[in-house]
Amino acid sequence: MARTAVIYHSEYLNHGVDDHPENKRRLEAVMRFLEEEGVLRAPEVKVLEPERAGIEEVMLNHDVEYIEYVRALSDIGGML
Structure with missing residues (x-):
């Protein structure tokens, strides 16, 4: 096992x-x-x-504001 x-x-x-x-x-x-x-x-x-996490799974560990921040950075090619 x-x-x-x-x-x-x-x-x-x-x-x-x-x-x-x-x-x-x-x-x-x-x-x-x-x-x-x-x-x-x-x-x-x-x-x-790995399996791709859905938004509901991501929200188990991150608040909505952080998720939106990461999405915005991703859209412009920014680094965390």
Whole structure:
């Protein structure tokens, strides 16, 4: 029975902020390490693709004002 989930999608590699800790090279290195060490093949680990959250799910953790703020920044290409 899996006890640890690794949530991963190749779309994560498109997060193009090279000078930020959340960058493509770091994610590639982490996933490569986990694969080389056999972690991703361990019976207690399951690799899952994320499901897109609906607005109702997002609102469980964020208030409407913040969601609108993020949407507005997204429309103009802004950074959080």
